[in-house]
Amino acid sequence: MLEPQVHRLIQLTDCHIGESREHRLAGVCTYDTFRQVLADVAALSEGPEILMITGDIAALGKRKAYGLFAEQIRFVDIPYAWLPGNHDDFEVMQKSVTSAPYWSLLEFGDWRVISLNTAVNGQVGGTLSTGELEFLANTLRNESAHPVVIFMHHPPMPVGCDWLDQQRISNASELEKIIASATNVKGIFCGHVHQETETDWAGSRVFTSPSTCFQFTANSPGFAMSDDCPGYRWINLHPDGHLETGVHHLDIADHVVDHKTQKY
Ligand SMILES: [Fe+2]
Known part of the structure; x- marks a missing residue:
């Protein structure tokens, strides 16, 4: 059992749900793997307070x-x-995912949880707008007495895959200055x-996480799919301001990815 004051979060990411329940991407039925990941999380004895x-x-x-996403997440x-x-x-998304609005700041006990939007319409890689950077700097200043974790889609630093590293946040140096000047950012989750990685960056730690559908091969210079099963990350936020985190991959016997896939 978790101590009562520990806040458990689960990060789910990159569901890639299509417009039908049968939609397959790289040979994987993404609606079905999302369903299996949710079922695994729902069965945890130490259930999370929130899914990020x-x-x-x-x-x-x-x-x-987004309708299929909402339909599935309703069950947990x-x-x-x-x-x-x-x-x-x-x-x-804002019009379709109506059972939960977009939150940029959440509170769990003493902890503060910040969400940032790194996505830019029509662009594969990430960029943080001036508004997002200002929001972050102001929030870290206002909440300086609290431990903070940050969630965002694109990582700010390389993960060791050349093709993905070109897509990291284009103005990450501006983010780096803000994070490095704060003393309360305990972790950044992307x-x-x-794939799962952990990197020391800007005086904090950045974690990336497995997708709920298919994984990419670590340390690959070009596009390459891995046979690793769908997964998720758990995060325990402790009252003394330290966190523990790890990932869990499901064990799906018939998880088969199409290695001929060239893009997704
Ligand atoms: Fe992405």
């Missing part, structure tokens, strides 16, 4: 895909928060790269 869903919920940003009785990725359409 860090973008690329939809494969193509279509309303129907856990609050959730979401932010957009490059495959999403933020405006369509999606987009469909």
Whole structure:
């Protein structure tokens, strides 16, 4: 059992749900793997207080895909928060995912949880707008007495895959200055790269996480899919301001990715 004052979050990311329940991407039925991941999370004995869903919920940003996402997440009785990725359409999401609005700041006991939008319409890579950077700087200043974790879709630093590293946040140096000048950022959690990494960056730690559908091969210079199963990240926020985190991959015997896939 978790101590009562520990706040457990689960990060789900890169669901890539299509416009039908049968939609397959790289040979994987993304609606079905999302369903299996949710079922795994719902069965945890130490259930989370919230699911943080860090973008690329939809494969193509279509309303129907967000309807299928909402239909599935309704079955688990856990609050959730979401932010957009490059495959999403933020405006369509705001109109379609009506069971949870977009939250940029949440509170769990002493902890503060910030969401940032790194997605830019029509662009694969991430960029933080002036508004987002100002919001972050102001919030870190206002909440300087509290430990903070940040969630966003694109990572700010390389993960070791050349093709994905070109898509990292284009103005990450501006973000780096803000994070480095704060003393209370305990962790930054990203999606987009469909793999687990941990990097010391700007005086904090950046974690990337496995997708709820298919994974990319670590340390690959070009596009390459891995056979690793769908997964998610758990995060325990402790009252003394330290956090623990790890990832869990499901064990799905018939998880088969199409290695001929060239893009997604
Ligand atoms: Fe992405």
